[in-house]
Amino acid sequence: MTTNQLVQEIKKKKSFLCIGLDVDLNKIPEHLLQEEDPIFAFNKAIIDATHHLCVAYKPNTAFYEAYGLKGWKSLERTIHYLNKNHPKIFTIADAKRGDIGNTSTMYAKAFLEDLAFDSVTVAPYMGKDSVEPFLTFKDKHTILLALTSNQGAFDFQTKTIDGKELYKQVLEISKTWENSKNLMYVVGATKAEFLADIRQIIPESFLLVPGVGAQGGNLQEVCKYGMNSQIGLLINSSRGIIYASKEKDFAEAAAIKAEELQKQMAVELDCHSKS
Ligand SMILES: O=C(O)c1cc(=O)[nH]c(=O)n1[C@@H]1O[C@H](COP(=O)(O)O)[C@@H](O)[C@H]1O
16 A cells, blocks of 8 residues: 555545554453454454544554464454455554564565565664665555654663664664655654654654553644644554453444544544644
8 A cells, every 4th residue: 555545544534543453362252262263253343343443453463473373364364354355444564573684575575475464563673684675565664663652662762872862863764775765663652752853854754653542642642743744643552442342342342442532533633634
């Protein structure tokens, strides 16, 4: 999917919501455990109930890899279901990969070619040659970790090296890489106060912003400092939506939570279009 297509969908649905499909078998309704593939059954119900409210889904691959081959099969079924039934929805493999060049090429093939996600999250720590293989795929996107939502972000990312914070160097240096137009960046919603500075460096890029809901990030703050002329934001919530209920009404409860966020986003989009 191109960035333009994503922007069109955001405007059409009045939503820049990304729903995180982080499925934990201990947290899903018990009746689903009788299904042949409980993870896919859960995801399908969540997708069927929420697809009109969001523009992206983000399965975090850890939640699938944890269940071995069965988990990988559930991930494959989920992405196939999305690509077949909702081709205009942006898909993110949250895999946080990155390695020496030839290995990164294989990671990129796994997520962008074989599973056919629109994008994959990548760690920048190993540098240019570890990220560039992901950037060669046409109309696919590499979402680079810039300033993450967790407390550990202050261990390295905000440290000053050669007179500048490390996360700012990630943003500046990655902009110079080949096919950098295919880059998006992760900035945690819990770090909204950094967004004004971040927008100085990457005014045009899309940001994936996790951390609203369970981690306490504030949607309005993120919009105030993070929105650009093309909206430029995908705000993710995982647990806050998908585990709204552990009963048979889990999908309806998820839709209610998703709609709450979508409505707040519609207000932000209205204000933005008038300003
Ligand atoms: O790359 C991510 O998506 C990510 C980056 C980050 O800085 N913080 C963060 O929470 N995430 C992911 O976003 C999701 C957040 O989930 P909830 O806290 O349940 O909404 C999880 O899949 C995290 O792995």
